[in-house]
Amino acid sequence: NTNTFVKAEGTNGGGSGPPFSGPAVKPILDSVKYPSDMKNLDMRQLKQLANELRWEVLESVSKTGGHLSSSLGVNELTVALHYVFDMPEDDIIWDVSHQCYPHKILTGRRDRMSTLRQSGGISGFCKRKESEYDSFGAGHSSTSISVAQGMSIGKSILNKRQNNCIAVIGDGAITGGMAYEAMNSAGYLKNRMIVILNDNGQVSLPTGTPSAGGIVPASQLSTYTSNLLVSKPFQDFRMFAKNFNKLLPEGVQDVNKRIDEYARGIVAGGTLFEELGFFYVGPVDGHDLDNLIPILEKLRDSPSTKPVLLHVKTTKGYGYPPAEQASDRMHGVAKFNLGTGKQIKSKKPIAPSLTSIFANALIDAATEDRSIVGITAAMPGGTGMDIFGRRFPKRTFDVGIAEQHAVTMGAGMACEGLKPFVCIYSTFMQRGYDQVVHDVAIQNLPVRMVLDRAGLVGNDGPTHHGCYDLSYMGCIPNLIIMAPSDEVELRNMVATQAAFNDGPTVLRYPRGT
DSSP, X not given: OTTOOEEOTTSSSOOSSSOEEOOSOOHHHHTOSSGGGGTTOOHHHHHHHHHHHHHHHHHHHHHHOEEOHHHHHTHHHHHHHHHHSOTTTSEEEEESGGGOHHHHIIIIIGGGGGGTTSTTSOOSSOOTTXXXXXXXXXXXXXXXHHHHHHHHHXXXXXXXXXXXXXXXXXXXXXXXXXXXXXXXXXXXHTOOOEEEEEEOSOOSSSTTOOBTTBSSOSOHHHHHHHHHHHHSOOOOHHHHHXXXXXXXXXHHHHHHHHHHHHHHHHHHOOOHHHHTTOEEEEEEETTOHHHHHHHHHHHHHOOXXXXXXXXXXXXXXXXXXXXXXXXXXXXXXXXXXXXXXXXXXXXXXXXXXXXXXXXXXXXXXXXXXXXEEEEESSOHHHHTHHHHHHHOGGGEEEOOSOHHHHHHHHHHHHHTTOEEEEEEEHHHHGGGHHIIIIXXXXXXXXXXXXXXXXXXXXXXXXXXXBOSHHHHHHTSTTOEEEOOSSHHHHHHHHHHHHHOXXXXXXXXXXXXO
16 A cells, blocks of 8 residues: 555554654665666555655655655656656656655665755755756746657657657646646647646645635636546546547547547546647546556557646645645645654744735735735745735735736736735746736836745745846836835835835845744
8 A cells, every 4th residue: 555654663553643654664665776776666566665755755854844745745656657767768847846856766866865955965846957867947837848848849850769758747837827838839739748737736835825716726727627537537547548549540540539539528528638639638546556557658658649638636745644634735844753743843033024024014004905905826825915815815816826917917907996916936026027027017007016035045946046036127117126124114115015106116025034
C-alpha cells in the first residue's frame, strides 16, 4: 500500500493517530540513485519505492522546511514517470516546480536534501544549472506546456532519436492564461507531447479564502474538472485501451470513429481539452501505479504526433494525515515534528508582519469608503487579502494565477469609479507588466498596485526575489511609487493610496516585519 504510515516504535500498536513515522530502513530507495536504477523493478518493488520515497520527502522537509504537500501528492506520479521515461533524454517539466522534491531525490540529489533552500544548497525548484535532470526551471507558473511544445519541435526538427516531452502542470498552474495559449498552439500545430494535469483542487494559497466567488477554488476550470471527475469514473488501463485507437493512424480509426465519439459525448459531454485539439485521457487515479504505468507506457510508445492531455486526480499531502487534514494541506511549512505534524516556528515577533499591517490599514480605509475593493492573483494568504476577505468577502476578488487579468480588471473597475487595490508579489507583477503600461499608466487610471515581497525574500531564491520593481516601475510615466520605512508610514501610505484618485500608484514593502 503506497499510502501507509507506521506508528512509531514504543506506541500502543497500529492505528491512524500520531505519532507518525516511516519505515526504519529504505532498501529499494537505497538502491536507486538515478532513474536508470529503477528500470528492473517489478510492481511490488515500485510500490515499496513510492512509500519509501514519500517518507524520505517527509523526513527531509521536516528538518529544512519547504513546499511539502505538493510533492507528497505527486509521489506515485514521479515514480511512474521516471520508470516509464528515460531522462535526461526525455524531458519532464514540473509546473510549478515546487512539486519536484521526489524528482530531486530520484535524480542523484538525495544526499543533498539536507541543504534544500539554503545558501549553497539545492533549490526548492527545478534549476537547469543544478542537474541535467531538471529540464526547465519554473518558479513562476503556467509555463510548462509552452516549454514542452518548444522542446518537441526542437527534437523533431533535429531528428532526435526519441521525442517524449511531458509537462506536469498542477497546483493551480492550469489557471494561468499562458497555459491556454500553449494548448491552443499545440493542438493547432499537432506537436507530439503529453500534458499531465495534476488536478489536486489547489488554486490559491490558501484555497477557500472568502471572496466574491465564495470559498470554492478561484477558478471555473476547477469546477469544470471536478464535474469531469464526478461524471466519469476513474479510467483504468482497460477503459483507456478501448479509446486508444484515436491515437492510431486515421485509417484504423474510421471503423469505430462514429460510435466512439457518440459514446464519449454521452459520458462526458465532450471536453474543453478535446476541443483544443488534445487527445483527452482520464480521469486517472494519480496514486494508482497499477494503472498509471501501463497508460504512460502506451502513450510513450504511440507513433501519434497528436498532443495528449492525461487528467490525473491526486490528493495534496497524500499519505501523511496531518497534511491531508490541514486547511492549507501543509503547502509551505517551517521545520516540523514528523510524529505530529506540528510546525516548529520561531517565537512570534514582537511586531506584526507588514502584510498584516497593510491588510488592516486597508480594512480601516474600506470601512469608510465602500468603493475600495481588493484583487489578488491566487495569493490571498501572502498579500493579506485573506484578512481583507474575511471582513469584506464581496469586495475581495481572487482571479487565480492570472496577473495580467488582475491588473486589467482593476483598470476596468477604476473606469467605473471603484478604487481597486491590486495586491501581487513584486516578482509576480513582472507577468503583468504590459498591462501596467498599456492598460493603466498610459490611460492614467487610478489603480492602486500593492507589491508585497519587495526586495530579497530568502529561501525561495532568485525566481521569487522582488529585486526589479523599482527599475521596471520607475520608468513608467504617470506612476507614483511609495516605499515605507516603518509600520506607521505603511499605514499612512495605504490611506494616501485610497485618497489619491488622479493616477496610478504603487506601494512596495518587504516580506516580514
